[in-house]
Amino acid sequence: MKNHWGGWSLQTKLSSCIIAVSLFIMATASLWFYDAVKNLRHAERIAEINACAEPFFNAIEALSFERGRSNVVLAAEAPISEQNREFIRGRRIQADSYLLMGEERLRRIDAALAERLLAEYKQFQLLQNQLDKQIQLPLAQRNPVIREEWIRQSTDFIFFIRDIIDSMGRRERTLGVFDIYHQFQLNCVEFRLFSGYSASVLTAAIANGQPLSPEDHREYLESRAKADYLWQQIHNDSADFNDPILEETLLRVYHKYYQVYRPMQTEILSQLLLKAVPKESGERLAAHSVPAFDSIFDLIAAINRETRTYVEQMTHKADFDFRIALSQFLLTFFFVAFFLIYFRTRLFAPLGRIVEGLQNILNGQQISGLETDVQRGDEIGLLARGTLALQEKVSEERRLLQLHERLATTDRLTGLFNREMLNQRLENMLAHADRYREPLSMILFDLDHFKTVNDTWGHPVGDEVLVQTAQTVKSVIRGADLLIRFGGEEFLILMPNTMEAGAVAAAEKIRGRLAETSHPSAGIVTASFGIAERATGEEFADWYKAADDALYQAKKTGRNCTVCHGSLRSSITPLRLQWVPEWNSGHPEIDAQHRLLIEMANEYFNVALNPQAKSDGALSLLTNLRRELATHFDFEERILEQIGYPKVEEHRRIHRELLRKAATLNESYQSGEVKLSSFVSFLVDDVVVGHMLQEDQLYYPLTREKFGSQHLI
Structure with missing residues (x-):
């Protein structure tokens, strides 16, 4: 070991730093103590917010059922039944109880927001009084405006409560587990609101005894689409929880709503678009809606239990950190200060520059900024010098590799891709076509009487014909098409997102262009074309055989023509469209x-x-x-x-x-x-x-x- 600081190895320097930092380890308690106090207060506020949100979630459940059932009753011809009256009354009592409980807890967090909630709720109760009068009357005597106002204002009031829950969660936004749970609950609420509204639209139309109107149909589709989008988000987010109970609840929602209730809903919708359906269908639909929608709120309750557990664990951890923080106060402070000053300037910054240089090598870019680092006598200097040497070696290898790849995948005579490129591209093209259900067509063609050209004019003239043919075809096809010299005078074109009819048009265009091209010595050299559109999942060998069979038929027909293998087969020249x-x-x-x-x-x-x-x-x-x-x-x-x-x-x-x-x-x-x-x-x-x-x-x-x-x- 050298006796001057600049010549020490990096390992020695790190060891010395660790010994020095250990003398000040007690300083760490300053930050730990601060974090412990902050986390404890944070946990208490989250617990208060969560306790306030619980009755509001329950109130939304009750209001959602009241909104949907009342909408159905307002659309029915007869006055409200005793069963529906008791259902609405029970849900309203639940909503009142939960709203009062939530308002009391909200007042301790935000008194102004609690006052606004009371004002909005009083307005909503006035609407409930008007509703109670209207549902006592037959349909002909009801004010149609009341139903529209009921749907609009009840939905607005429910979303107002939802916004209160959201605003409370934002007060302690930390992008942590609580935020994930909180947003998951809100997504579940919105999923229940939109799915419930779409169900209400159908049930109301059935009760009204009329086919579903276009406007109601549009609202139904919009609500169901929003619900499906939210369900997908819920399903994706649930993977973050890894909770068997939550997973079981999700499966129960999926079964009761998507496997039992939604198919019944779709079946009735298809009938309701054409004519009115019996009211028994509405009763059957309503009977299945309650367990389906109750399961959604069971999901909300399950995630709420997870939230409570998380809050309890966070509070316990904060208390534990608080008790041990004081003993390590000074250690944390000095360790952090030394780490930031020394390790950043002597280790992390140089390593960062070296890593950036390595990344530039990977990206094929030049290295800069290592001029000072290469002068160092420690491991950092060695790494910097090695990085520069690596750049020189990789640059040369990359140049040789590109040259090799270009020679391996390109036909030297025509400059077209060869079979090696086809092998590299084929799997991805087939997989893409199968995944997105896109058509994929093949044009297989070869030059007519090409052997005669070689025998008459010699192979150099034949090579000129092949080169000119390649240039002519490249000028006709699209940039997305893959043109391959398949062997000798045979060429292959793969045309993504192209049906057989489109391939026929392209082949005819190429055929016509070749028939118009006169070569200096050989004159006009025509071509015969075979076309096949690939079936989903079809192997390349079978697909190629179909095109090859079509090409054989084109040769057999008389050459200079296009033959299709599929249902739009054309075996004559010029192209003829045939009605199917x-x-x-x-x-x-x-x-x-x-x-x-x-x-x-x-x-x-x-x-x-x-x-x-x-x-x-x-x-x-x-x-x-x-x-x-x-x-x-x-x-x-x-x-x-x-x-x-x-x-x-x-x-x-x-x-x-x-x-x-x-x-x-x-x-x-x-x-x-x-x-x-x-x-x-x-x-x-x-x-x-x-x-x-x-x-x-x-x-x-x-x-x-x-x-x-x-x-x-």
């Missing part, structure tokens, strides 16, 4: 117009893809197609308005955009800015696949229900 039963909407006139548009599109495809086609004939067909599109769109919009389709305005906007695009293409063609093949993409991608097979499908359930299913075959 799934496209029927249920309305005979709409289906007839759709069939006519597809036939006209097919006729136009034949002209557009025929090099000898005359422009006058193409323009005539396009004009007729635009006219039929306008006629069909107008008729379809009138039918959608008639059946009450909610998205009719959005549908009308899409129609106008398609007509505008068709007109723009027509003008561009006449001016020579685009070729006839530009309409193929518009007709397939925009009109058929994008509109008829997607947007129109959204209203098919309504037209099929309205006009019957006799037209679906």
